[in-house]
Amino acid sequence: MATARQKQKDLPQMTYGQGINSKLIGAVFAAALLAANLGMAEPTHGIAMYGDPALPHDFVSLPYANPNAPKGGTIVSAEGGTFTSLNPHVRKGSVPWQLRFLAYESLMGRSYDEPFTLYTLLAESIETDESRRWVEFSLHPEARFSDGSPVTVEDVIWSYETLGTIGHPRYHGLWKKIETVSQTGPRKVKFTFADQDRELALLVGLRPVLKKAQWESADFENSGLDVIPISSAPYVIRDFDPGNYVRLMRNPEYWGKDIGFRRGTNNFDEVRLDFYADGSVQFEAFKAGESSSFRELNAERWENSYDFDAVQTGKIVKSIIPHQRPSGITGFVMNTRKPKFADWRVREALIAAFNFEFINQANTGGRQERITSYFSNSVLSMEAGPAKGRVLELLEPYADTLLPGTIEGYRLPQSDGSARNRKNIRAADAxxxxxxxxxxxxLRRNAQGTPFEITVTLKQGDTESQSMMDIYQQALERLGIRLTTEVLDAAQYKERTQIYDFDMAYYRRGLSLSPGNEQMLYWGGYGVDQPGTRNWMGMNSPAAESMIAKLVSSTSREDFLAAVKALDRILTAGRYVIPIHTSSFSRLAHVKEIKYPERLPMYGDWIGFLPDVWWYEAQ
Structure with a gap:
């Protein structure tokens, strides 16, 4: 494969043209493009998907950050699995997920107190036209990498082109939609888009900016632990022990510590990530005082397993963090690339046989609600009953291809809570x-006599899923189906799921209040064959892709909501995942010395919260 540097040689100096129009949504946007108002706009400090940013240009800090938070202290996070790389921007290797956010910075930063609004960060200002066919950034004159060198337009362009061609697949979609990127001034860079897609003006501000001089002579695509990246963010990697820990230190010379977006954030002097092979060992490490916090996902354990001395004496605090974001989807995904899962009736039968009400009582004391759709718990969720109004209008052209329940309305099978689950077992059998x-x-067999057997792939330490599978296995035996589980370490689990080598697997996909182009990475048909996407179920739905195209092109909040609600119906009625429980709040246990602001962000305990706006306060 040609490297990004080799490809650059064939392109004009400082201007990279793609010449690629999106096959998927080009036709959808053609009419909108012809009618677009290409009027100029003034440079500004922020941009929102709809309307104006909530904060003024001279805001002191993000509303959920404490601008007077003290600096200092250490926070230790107990992580599951291991790591084999420090480069989170390529598909190869297992990387601490936090490095994407702690060790790299982008032109704009996201406020998690608004559905989708960005404020300037490495950029000093942003400018776009009314149709958002292009966007121009002016770099902050003080922006620096951790080695003291300035962040340049050349670094920006090199980063986008490299990530978009040989970086992780999550970066490729945006690059294909960029028609040109060019330097328009000493500190200015302009992106012109190939498609009419209002979200692109925001997405292009969120790509990490790397130091070109560090990587241009290195093997970026295959890098692992051999290169410690030069940071463009408040933290730098100080040292690491392969597979055991990564230690990041706050850079006292970080250039942006006094800008509004960063004031009151990144308060710890040290952030340490310790890795454990087993989830139960993670909890024991927290109980022993070896880590600073623990995020509890099980309501039963939260009530009954936190009675150890440190909690009773007040050394550990139990905090509830509410949020307004969608539930996303958590459960056991069925790989429809496997013929046995291709028929929706089979998937519905397997969902019906999964006795959630009984399992929930056994595992959580019945304290947690079930996920009812991909965007449940939010204003984006599909409404009960038949589709109406604009949602129905969007779905009707695809009526012949949609699964039963998409338009009519779909509800998950419910049991009476008894262990036998007779009604649903009979329905599953039929x-x-x-x-x-x-x-x-x-034994349950097909026409060729092949028995129905399922192997569920779990990650080492996932005792809760194993407990669910023990109950599920007994239910499937009554249907003549054999279920076994295989437990893999974190590296094996990632590799197997990245290439979709599984029958069923534990699946968790968080969704935001501003779904957009990333939905194609989650549910787009190219993920059926392309490794590394989030489309683990292997769905290939032109209707879903049309809804994604509509939601990213919507010029009004009303049209956006209708497209998301329609997409939610397609995903839920697709019956790809056996959903389990969700919660409208997070349960965080933490040492008393680490604090968070009283004012919580709309997204709650999400990216940008812990450790970003917490601080250390010695008693």
Missing amino acids: LLTQAGWTVQDG
């Missing part, structure tokens, strides 16, 4: 028989 899977000699 669906499997209709799909050609009949019981022969005590």
Whole structure:
């Protein structure tokens, strides 16, 4: 494969043209493009998906940050699994996920107190036209890398081109939609888009900016632990022990510590990430005082397993952090690339046989609600009953291809809470028989006599999922289906799921209040064959892709909401995942010395919260 540097030689100096129009959404946006108002706008300090940014140009700090927070102290995070790389921008290797956010900075930064609003960071200002067909950034004159060198337009352009061609697949979609990127002044860079897509003006501000001089002579695509990246963010990697820990230190010379977006954030002197192979060992490390916080996902454990001395004496505090974001989807995903899961009736049968009400009572004391759709718990969630109004208008052209329940309305099968779950088992038996899977000699088989067998892939230490599978296995035995589990370490789990080598697997996908182009990475048909996407289920739905195209092109909040609600119906009625529980708040146990502001962000305990706006305060 040609490297990014080799490809650069064939392009004009400081201007990179893609010449690629999106096959998926070009036709959808053609009419909007012809009618677009290409009028100029004034440089500003922020940009919102709809309307204006909530904060003025001279804001003191983000509303959920404490501008007077003290600096100092150490926070230690107990992480599951291991790591084999320090480069979070390529597909190769297992990387501490926090490095994407702690060790790299972008032109703009996101406020997590607004659905989708960005404020200037490495950029001093942003300018775009009314149709958002282009966007121009002026770099902050003080922006510096951690080695003291200035962040340049050349660094920006090199980063975008490199990430978009040989970086992680999550960066490729945006690059294909950039028609040109050029230097328009000593500190100015302009992006022109190939498609009419209002979200692109925001997305292009969120790519990490790397130091070109560090990487241009290195093997970026295959880098691992051999290169410690020069940071463009408040933290730098001080040292690490492969597979055991990574230690990051706050850079006292960080250039942006006094700008509004950063004031009151990144308060710890040291952030240490310690890695453990087993989830239960992570919790024991927290109880022993070896880590600073623990995020509890199980309501039953929160009530009954936090009675150890440190909690009773007040050394550890239990905090509830509410949020307004969508539930996302958490559960067990079925890989429809496997023929046995291709029929929706089979997937519905497997969902019906999963006795959530009984499992929830056994595992959480019935304290947690079930996920009912991908965007449940938010204003983006599909409404109960038949589709109406604008949502129905969007779905009707695809009516012949949509699965039952998409337009009419779909609800997850519910049991009576008893262990036998007779009604749903009978329904599952009938669906499997209709799909050609009949019981022969005590086993469920297809017409060729192949038995129905499922292997569920779990990550080492995931004892809760294993407990669910133990109950589920007994239910499937009554249907003549054999279920086994395989437990993999973090590196194996990542590799296997990245290439979709599994039957069923534990699946968790967080969703925001501003879904956009990333939805194509999650649900787009190219993910059926392209490794490294989030489309673990292997769905290939032109209707879903059309809704994604509409939501990113919407010029009004109303049209955006209708497109997301329609997408939610397609995903939920697709029956790709056996959903489990969710919560409208997070449960965080933490040592009493680390504090967070009283004013919580709309997104709650999410990216940008812990450790970003916390601080250390000795008693």
